[in-house]
Amino acid sequence: MTKSSTFLNRRQFLAGTTAGAALIHLHPYSAFAAGNQAHLRIMETTDLHVHVYPYDYYADRPVDTVGLARTASIIDEIRAEATNALLVDNGDFLQGNPMGDYIAYERGMAEGDMHPVITAMNTLGYDAATIGNHEFNYGLDFLMKSTAGAQFPVVLANLSKTLGATPREDETLFKPYAILDRTVVDGAGNSHPIRVGVIGFTPPQVMNWDRKHLEGNVEARDIVDTARAYIPQMREEGAEIIVALSHSGIGAADHSDGMENASVPLAALDGIDALVTGHSHLVFPSPTYADNPGVNVDAGTIHGKPAVMGGFWGSHLGLIDLLLERDGNTWRVVSATSEARPIAQRNQDRSVTALVPDYAPVLDAVQQDHEETLAYVRRAVGETSAPLHSYFALVADDPSVQIVSQAQKWYIEQMLAGSDYAGLPVLSAAAPFKAGGRGGPDYYTDVAPGAVAIKNVADLYLYPNTVRAVKVTGAQLKDWLERSAGMFNQIEPGSSDATLLNPAFPSYNFDVIDGVSYQIDLSQPSKYGPKGELENAQANRIVNLTYQGAPVDAAAEFVIATNNYRASGGGNFPGTGDTIIFEGPDTNRDVIVRYIVEQGTINPSADDNWSFKAMEGTSVLFETGPKARDYVDQVKGMDITEAGDGADGFTAFRIKL
Numbered sequence: 142m143t144k145s146s147t148f149l150n151r152r153q154f155l156a157g158t159t160a161g162a163a164l165i166h167l168h169p170y171s172a173f174a175a176g177n178q179a180h181l182r183i184m185e186t187t188d189l190h191v192h193v194y195p196y197d198y199y200a201d202r203p204v205d206t207v208g209l210a211r212t213a214s215i216i217d218e219i220r221a222e223a224t225n226a227l228l229v230d231n232g233d234f235l236q237g238n239p240m241g242d243y244i245a246y247e248r249g250m251a252e253g254d255m256h257p258v259i260t261a262m263n264t265l266g267y268d269a270a271t272i273g274n275h276e277f278n279y280g281l282d283f284l285m286k287s288t289a290g291a292q293f294p295v296v297l298a299n300l301s302k303t304l305g306a307t308p309r310e311d312e313t314l315f316k317p318y319a320i321l322d323r324t325v326v327d328g329a330g331n332s333h334p335i336r337v338g339v340i341g342f343t344p345p346q347v348m349n350w351d352r353k354h355l356e357g358n359v360e361a362r363d364i365v366d367t368a369r370a371y372i373p374q375m376r377e378e379g380a381e382i383i384v385a386l387s388h389s390g391i392g393a394a395d396h397s398d399g400m401e402n403a404s405v406p407l408a409a410l411d412g413i414d415a416l417v418t419g420h421s422h423l424v425f426p427s428p429t430y431a432d433n434p435g436v437n438v439d440a441g442t443i444h445g446k447p448a449v450m451g452g453f454w455g456s457h458l459g460l461i462d463l464l465l466e467r468d469g470n471t472w473r474v475v476s477a478t479s480e481a482r483p484i485a486q487r488n489q490d491r492s493v494t495a496l497v498p499d500y501a502p503v504l505d506a507v508q509q510d511h512e513e514t515l516a517y518v519r520r521a522v523g524e525t526s527a528p529l530h531s532y533f534a535l536v537a538d539d540p541s542v543q544i545v546s547q548a549q550k551w552y553i554e555q556m557l558a559g560s561d562y563a564g565l566p567v568l569s570a571a572a573p574f575k576a577g578g579r580g581g582p583d584y585y586t587d588v589a590p591g592a593v594a595i596k597n598v599a600d601l602y603l604y605p606n607t608v609r610a611v612k613v614t615g616a617q618l619k620d621w622l623e624r625s626a627g628m629f630n631q632i633e634p635g636s637s638d639a640t641l642l643n644p645a646f647p648s649y650n651f652d653v654i655d656g657v658s659y660q661i662d663l664s665q666p667s668k669y670g671p672k673g674e675l676e677n678a679q680a681n682r683i684v685n686l687t688y689q690g691a692p693v694d695a696a697a698e699f700v701i702a703t704n705n706y707r708a709s710g711g712g713n714f715p716g717t718g719d720t721i722i723f724e725g726p727d728t729n730r731d732v733i734v735r736y737i738v739e740q741g742t743i744n745p746s747a748d749d750n751w752s753f754k755a756m757e758g759t760s761v762l763f764e765t766g767p768k769a770r771d772y773v774d775q776v777k778g779m780d781i782t783e784a785g786d787g788a789d790g791f792t793a794f795r796i797k798l
Contacts, residue, residue: 174328177467178475181325181335182226183384184216185451185459187419189230190237190275191244192454193261193503194511198239198518199599199730205495207454209261211484213500215458216265225325228265231419231451231459232273232343232388234258235287239595240510242734243517245279250286257510263292264506269319271341271386272297273420274726277351281314281358294319296341296386299367304360308370314359315341317371320380325465325472335465335472338380340371343388344401344420350726352559364389364403365396365410372412381472382414382465390421391443391450394434401724405435408443414474415461416448424457424481425450441479449479457481521592523737527746529588529601532769534573535628535642535651536796537776538747541586541601545571546655547745548736549702549729553610562612562700562722566688568656569702570621574603576648582766582790593743598733608725608732609708616695617716619683622659623668624714625652626682632663634756638784638795641761645671650712653751654701657693659686660754663761663798673713684754704729749777756798764791 174180186209195208205211220226235241235258244256262270270293276284288295298308298317305311318340325335345361368385375383385407392402400406404418423429425448426441435444441461442448451459461479465472485495504511531541546569554567575586586600613621628651632639641663661682668680686693700722710718725732737743764787773781773794780797787793 174464176327176329176331179225179325179327179333179465179472180223181382181463181465182219182223183415183417183461183463184219184226184228185231185417185449185461186212186455187231187388187417187451187459188233188273188422188453189258189455190233190453191235191241191258192238193240193258193507195499196511198514199596201515201518201596205485205493206456208484208499209258209265209455210499210503211495211497212455212458213265213503214497215482215484217500219458219460227268227321227323227337227384229339229384229386229417230262230267230270231386231417232271232341233275233419234262234270234273235284236275236278237454237728237731239518240514242595242731243514244510245283246738247517248513250283252286254286255290256287257507259287259290260506260510261503263290264502267293268321269294269296269339269386271295271388272300272315272343273388274344274347274350277347277354278726280354288315294321294339296339297343298340298371299342299345299362299364300347300359301362302359304362308362308367309374311362317341318375320375320378327467333467336379336381338375338383339386340368340375340383341386341388342367342403342407345399346401349560350556353555363398364400365406366398368407368410368413372410376412382463382474383412384415384417385413387416387418388420389418390423391418391425391430391433391436391448404448405433405443408446408448409435413446415463415477416443416446417459417461418448418450419453421450422453423450424452426479426481442477447477447479449481451481452483455484457483518595520594522595522734523593523740524742525588525590525593526742526744528590528772528775529586529593529597529745530772531573531576531586532765532772533776534576535648536763536781537779538653538749538751539573540745540747542571542573542653543655543747544743544745545601545729545733546653547743548733549608550655551736552608552725552727552732553700553702553723556723556725557610557700565612565698565700566656567610567700567702568618568654570652570654570707572649572652574649575600577765577791578648582792585766585768587768593737595734598730598737602730602733604704604706604729606704606706606729608727608729609703609705609721610723610725611701611703611708611717611720612722613699613701613716613720614695615693615697615699617720618654618657618693618699618701619686619695620668620715621652621701621717622654622683622686623680624673624712625650626661627667627669627671629661629663629667631666632756632759632761632798634664635758637760638762639760641763641796643671652703652707652714655748655750657686657688658750660684660752662754664756747777752778753796753798759798761796761798762793763796764788764793767792769794
């Protein structure tokens, strides 16, 4: 619990008295300030990604965990209780869900059009915003037309149309900073002017992530170097309090040139009074950052400066409380607290409880855009020439996994073009997410040939992961596959109807790697246990591993396209954790949608790059959904037949190895 919670308890105590309640009604938070002091509350949203409505457009259903319309209820509550408050957005508001894609790809932004997220922000009366990396995904023309409707300053200091000798001589794409002239009420009820400076930053990596839009049009500078140049200028121009809008995560303590997550060394600069952060889709203050140098989670500070990160998609409202004191003719920060207020809580049984209602003015402002987006996600964006199903995804190369791999590989090859890794072969790792198990006999992907709607992508990719790429050796590649092969029980040669699948092994850890060919020898024990622990060091289930027809050299180098969970070590796969060479700004879902849109008609037929090694006179049983009967004839190169009813509504199939 942050100090802000104690602050609220004091407010609740005062509200229990007649005099206290009257005082709060007039000047809620300044009631705790002396005559020469005032409280200023800085409210932050970050990484909204066009989530205005509390709605999952992929699943086509309402949800309680997202939406600026929910966060707005907290904003409204704070404004009702606090005399002095500023509302800022920390970037990544234009892209990230189907509403954003609908506006960019379908409706477009003609001169004078209003983007729905800007409409919502205007409705809420934002004071300022900065630009995140995703704002560039649709190109500069779209960005400039979208932000033209903002009734608040949009600032960005480290991206310029032309670079000067110093940052202060750059021709920036947006104003580098703004100085807001506001009025604050002190503890005695008197009004005073205050000048609050806001300056914005985005990761310089945008030059790689959106090279096709930015190269030759803009140039980026290091975040900390840029701030070091502009902060004195802001003071010279009268900024009494400076708030950094840092669309950059909380990372390493020491500054290095071109840092993506530069908020810690940024906070260390003299002249910055408070810091709002984002980009990482996490929450600060929270235990997540307990071990980060320079960070004090209990105090909610970075290098002693109050800081906050308000989650993502409207999940939290970041809140910094500043106690200001008049120092001559200016203001200075005496003390501060910070917190991130959630819009919902997840219960022990995995259910979700909404903590706030919808804020009707925001819903009303973008209702037409919401309805048009619903029509968009329900309409076909492409076609598939083959069925997309996952009934046999755990026993044969599978079309639902194939299309994910194809999209990831397509995306990473574009992202690495022109980089130091451009010459390396790109492979792609994907796993079946909907493959029965605890989800039951209907828990499978099943999209018929023909039209594919955006909401069908939720069937193909359940999780809001983001794309990553790792660089591995041939030896690590083989061990990655050995880890995946733990999906299967060891099978005695010559045995009949042994159980094939290990029930302790989740399907999302069964990575199929596209771009190489290989077989799995089920007669061998698994090298790794269900959690990735080494069990049989000499085991060798992966055999005949080849790339372009030649055996894979243990020392060869490959790039594997995957997701942030796997690349960061999720599942304990060899070749992950410390091998990341590219962190994409896009979700895997968005990449699949873009791939389908660009291809028009996709051909997801499995290319059969993996199979089981033949075992004469041996058969195994596995269970899948009963609808698998419709597709069993399409499984290539495998002797597979129905073998009766399985447990709990599943159907059993026999494979002759």
